[in-house]
Amino acid sequence: MDFKIRKNRTMAQGPRRLVRERAEYFRLVDQGYSNREASRRVGVHDRTGREWRNGRTDPSRFRPPARSERVACPGLPGRYLSQDERIHIADRLREKAAIRAIAAELGRSPSTISREIRRNSTVDPRGRQHYRPHAAHARADARRPRPKPGKIGQNPELRDFIQDRLDKRWSPEQICQALRDTFPERPEMHVAHETVYQALYVQGRGELRRELACALRTGRARRVPHRQAAARRPRFATPMVMISERPAEAEDRAVPGHWEGDLIIGKDGASAIGTLVERATRYVMLLHLPHGRTAEHVRDALVETVQTLPGHLVRSLTWDQGAEMAAHGSFTIATGIPVYFCDPASPWQRGSNENTNGLLRQYFPKGTDLSAHSTEDLTAVAAELNGRPRKTLGWETPAERLHKLLAA
Structure with a gap:
């Protein structure tokens, strides 16, 4: 052992503080030595050791070390109070220091110090509360392991x-x-x-x-994890153009020709119907997908549908980030129509389309096979929706509003 007890520690030696002795004492205590044995090994009275461990009552006898001089306990992350920090708290409490002053000296939040004193103090038989740093440290270590009983x-x-x-x-x-x-x-x-x-x-x-x-309402026996939207990986090989770059004329619905699209899914995800809604007129068109809802099938159905409309009535298409739009790049090349994608988990950015999908569920209930409906069935349903008067259109029907645009 490198430490040796000084033989002469009289006043003639000058006011030499027991810095090395105190450091050696705490090293021995950390190894499991009792206060009496550790004090004997460093050559001090056991009462001095207790004062080192529990804090001194006389501020003139001991000045707490500065934070830069103290070393945190090895192996503990910075989010936890170290044993040296608890010793400093005990010393300053004996000196009647304020909570905020102690927190400032340790670089901690005042609530951290207040919570530490409240949770880890010891109550004696008389009901008086004392903060013992080593007992507090042991109590915090015992509370930390996980998992805990519920x-x-x-x-x-x-x-x-x-x-x-x-x-x-x-x-x-x-x-x-x-x-x-x-x-x-x-x-x-x-x-x-x-x-x-x-x-x-x-x-x-x-x-x-x-x-x-x-x-439970959901009937789930396990929790479904939710990923952070910003942590998602790119969905498609062709980079997406987000809805924030969509022209302003599409946002205020002043100019017709900007469409919103989506799929409604049938039983077990085996069938689907594509839906297109024009933002200015709320005109609905349905895509027949009898062979599946892969990206190629959706692209071909979209190309076939938009080619039946005048060019000035197809200016853009807004979709969510579903896998069925993986071929959006080839769709844009074939038609010249840009595709804009909504932000993750933001269905309100396609509000007209979401509302229309709800209306369509009256004709195509959830849990049914949508491949049983023919193209004629879809055309009839779309015509019925387009023939309904809409309050947002001044009680005109989408078909009437679209006819006015075509006539103009």
Whole structure:
């Protein structure tokens, strides 16, 4: 061991502080030595060791080291308080320092220091609260490991209450509100609705019966992950032109010829019908896709449909980022019509088309085979929609508004 006890530490040596002794003392304590043994090895009284460990009461006897002089505990990320930081907190609390002053010295948020003192302080038999840094550090280490037992699994009364309401098809949020109303003075019976979802979805907990997931609105027994929109990879080989670059004339619907498109999907995703809606007139055209909804099938149906319209009535096409538009580049080459794509998870950017798809579900219900409908069937449905008066058009029909444009 490199450390040696100084033989002469009298005042004649000058005001030499026990810097090396204190550092060696904490090294021994970290290795598991008791306070008495560590104090003996560095040559100080065991009371001095306790004062080092728990903080000194006399500010003139010891000045806490500056933050730049202290070394964080190895292996701990910076987001956690280190043992040296807890020792500094204890020293400054003995000096009656303010929470904000301690936080500024450590470069931490005041709420971090306040929460640390509240959660990790020790209460003596007389009910007095003391902050012991080593005990606080051990308490924080014991609290950190994951996973932790859930609140629902540890409270049978709470678990039975939630299971009973789930059997009645209550939502988790309704259950949590009922818990607060039924047990207003018992915080151990209060949970957030996310706690209920985790008890159902997280495997291995066993806090709630797995079959209770069928009582949820979605009926899912597992949580569906959601990716961040900005983290998605490019969908198509040909770069997409986003809706933000679409001409302003398409946004205010002042000029006709800007269309919105989408697919409505049939049973098991095996069939589909393409939908096109003109933004200014709300005129509807349906694409017949009897052979499937691949990118090539959708492209060919689009090319065939738009070629039946005058050139000045087909200026642009707006679509979502579905895989059926992977051939948008060849569609633009064949027709000269630019395709603009909506942002991910933004269906309101094609509001007219989404509204029309809802109307079409009255004719083509979900869960049915859409390949059973012929081209004549689709034409008849589109004609019926185009013959309905629309409030947004001043109670004119889309067919009448389009006829005016063609006549002009």
